[in-house]
Amino acid sequence: MIDVHNLVVQYGQTKILNNLNMQVKRNESCAIIGPSGCGKTTLLYQLAGLRKPNEGKIIINGTTLTDIRDKTGVILQNYGLLPWKTVWDNAGLGLKLRGFSKNHRDNVVKMILTELNVYQQRRQYPTQLSGGQQQRIAIARAISIEPDILLMDEPFSALDAITRESLQDLMIKLYHQKQLTIVLITHNIEEAVFLGEKIIIMHPSNGTIKKIIDNPHFGDKAFRNTTDFHKLCVEVRSEMAGRPS
Amino acid sequence: MIIRYLKQFKTIYASLFVLIIWYILHLIIKSNIIPNPFQTILVFIQLLQDDLLIHLAVSLTRIVFSIIIAVFCGGTIGLYLGMHEKYDLFFGPVIYLLFPLPKIAFLPVFMILFGLGNTSKIVLITTIIFFQILVTTRDSTKGLSREIFYSISSLGANKWQIYKHVVIPAALPKLFTALRISIGTSISVLFFAENYATTYGIGYFIMDSWTRVDYVEMFAGIIAISLLGLFIFKIIDYAERYFCKWALLEKKDSALF
Ligand SMILES: Nc1ncnc2c1ncn2[C@@H]1O[C@H](COP(=O)(O)OP(=O)(O)OP(=O)(O)O)[C@@H](O)[C@H]1O
Ligand SMILES: [Mg+2]
Numbered sequence: 072m073i074d075v076h077n078l079v080v081q082y083g084q085t086k087i088l089n090n091l092n093m094q095v096k097r098n099e100s101c102a103i104i105g106p107s108g109c110g111k112t113t114l115l116y117q118l119a120g121l122r123k124p125n126e127g128k129i130i131i132n133g134t135t136l137t138d139i140r141d142k143t144g145v146i147l148q149n150y151g152l153l154p155w156k157t158v159w160d161n162a163g164l165g166l167k168l169r170g171f172s173k174n175h176r177d178n179v180v181k182m183i184l185t186e187l188n189v190y191q192q193r194r195q196y197p198t199q200l201s202g203g204q205q206q207r208i209a210i211a212r213a214i215s216i217e218p219d220i221l222l223m224d225e226p227f228s229a230l231d232a233i234t235r236e237s238l239q240d241l242m243i244k245l246y247h248q249k250q251l252t253i254v255l256i257t258h259n260i261e262e263a264v265f266l267g268e269k270i271i272i273m274h275p276s277n278g279t280i281k282k283i284i285d286n287p288h289f290g291d292k293a294f295r296n297t298t299d300f301h302k303l304c305v306e307v308r309s310e311m312a313g314r315p316s
Numbered sequence: 317m318i319i320r321y322l323k324q325f326k327t328i329y330a331s332l333f334v335l336i337i338w339y340i341l342h343l344i345i346k347s348n349i350i351p352n353p354f355q356t357i358l359v360f361i362q363l364l365q366d367d368l369l370i371h372l373a374v375s376l377t378r379i380v381f382s383i384i385i386a387v388f389c390g391g392t393i394g395l396y397l398g399m400h401e402k403y404d405l406f407f408g409p410v411i412y413l414l415f416p417l418p419k420i421a422f423l424p425v426f427m428i429l430f431g432l433g434n435t436s437k438i439v440l441i442t443t444i445i446f447f448q449i450l451v452t453t454r455d456s457t458k459g460l461s462r463e464i465f466y467s468i469s470s471l472g473a474n475k476w477q478i479y480k481h482v483v484i485p486a487a488l489p490k491l492f493t494a495l496r497i498s499i500g501t502s503i504s505v506l507f508f509a510e511n512y513a514t515t516y517g518i519g520y521f522i523m524d525s526w527t528r529v530d531y532v533e534m535f536a537g538i539i540a541i542s543l544l545g546l547f548i549f550k551i552i553d554y555a556e557r558y559f560c561k562w563a564l565l566e567k568k569d570s571a572l573f
Contacts, residue, residue, distance in 0.1 A: 145471075148463070153464075154563075155486070168468075168473045168477055169471075198562070198565060
């Protein structure tokens with residue numbers, strides 16, 4: 072579904088991504104992990120079609136990506152919600168910009184806000200919400216357009232552990248329910264292991280992928296409490312530290 | 317408790333405060349240059365039924381026209397320059413040079429170019445508000461982060477939608493602040509400009525009373541011009557509360573008034 076070919080992205084003379092190749096299959100959940108500054112956000116901007124690569128290309132469903140894509144939902148690192156719009160307007164913005172009728176928008180937004188348990192807050196502004204609620208709205212907005220691909224850049228990193236886990240569970244549910252293809256960027260090892268069917272570890276400095284680990288246990292909420300989960304965390308951690316496991 | 321009361325009736329409380337100080341000054345100075353406030357208020361009410369209302373209306377119209385033109389032109393240019401760095405590189409230094417100039421010094425030039433009537437006065441006030449609005453909207457737009465543009469683009473927004481949903485709403489709170497700052501200056505400048513080539517306007521009214529040595533009427537005029545300023549400020553407050561509810565929510569947490 073997503074096919075990244077020899078991607079090169081540079082700021083000035085520095086190559087942030089250098090001949091990066093990766094594939095994500097349809098309805099696969101792919102977690103990308105790596106230390107701060109290794110180029111994760113840069114890669115996500117590329118996958119979202121927000122910036123053009125210097126070399127190489129990204130092919131999605133057989134067509135080369137040149138612009139943003141109607142069926143890609145995006146949740147960015149910090150600036151998800153617009154502070155001057157209510158929860159309701161924020162959640163419906165993706166649909167509005169894509170030209171859906173008010174009627175359709177109202178129905179979808181109501182359904183999704185209810186589903187994500189934030190319908191009560193619909194008249195409030197983002198600053199009046201907790202971090203977890205804000206992220207729910209960002210998720211609501213991203214899935215309101217019925218995306219086939221969902222790109223997320225450290226969506227839960229600012230949250231406390233309990234809230235984060237409940238939102239991770241929510242993602243598993245949405246993944247099954249909506250048949251999503253997910254690319255999730257994180258610097259949290261547990262999150263990568265829990266939400267990654269395929270875990271991509273980026274090289275800390277040279278702009279390539281260091282290692283890809285498949286995770287056959289993905290998709291079960293109970294996985295978090297198993298020894299397999301902890302083993303996999305250990306494996307990812309030692310890969311990131313550069314030691315063989 | 318007391319604070320909540322003060323907040324609710326803050327205009328009334330402030331007016332009472334000023335009246336008391338005024339009355340005390342009147343008692344101490346004992347000269348007719350500071351008339352009795354209560355007598356002045358009575359005269360003010362009488363004059364309203366006469367021609368003071370017309371003078372007020374003329375001044376208000378001049379200011380409102382200036383605000384509309386300045387917000388429209390200054391806002392448009394400011395947002396555009398904020399979004400297009402290469403034009404700002406070119407025009408920025410020019411604006412930097414013109415912004416601090418005392419525009420009132422150009423009144424003679426404006427009167428020659430635009431005639432002695434309303435136009436030159438409106439042009440003068442428009443220029444004052446225009447630069448303030450232009451500079452604040454431009455700077456607010458320049459301050460928006462790259463991420464917020466990525467965020468709205470990723471939702472599929474085109475250029476106009478980016479202005480509508482991000483750039484304009486982000487600039488609005490600062491635009492209202494800029495308006496408040498420039499309105500004060502505008503009223504004083506209007507007061508000055510209305511001394512030339514006009515027989516209408518609150519500035520004319522005050523200076524005319526002064527030359528007639530009618531201090532009570534002069535002070536009634538001062539009350540009128542103060543109320544004019546207060547009225548415009550209140551309108552701006554209401555507009556801000558309507559358009560920028562979100563920004564006031566953020567402020568409320570940090571400030572009492
Ligand atoms: N606009 C920019 N101009 C120049 N360099 C940039 C720019 N944006 C990012 N970089 C550089 O690119 C590199 C990768 O940045 P990126 O934001 O992709 O990192 P990241 O992996 O997402 O890090 P984090 O985990 O901290 O979010 C960094 O070294 C950064 O300094
Ligand atoms: Mg990042």
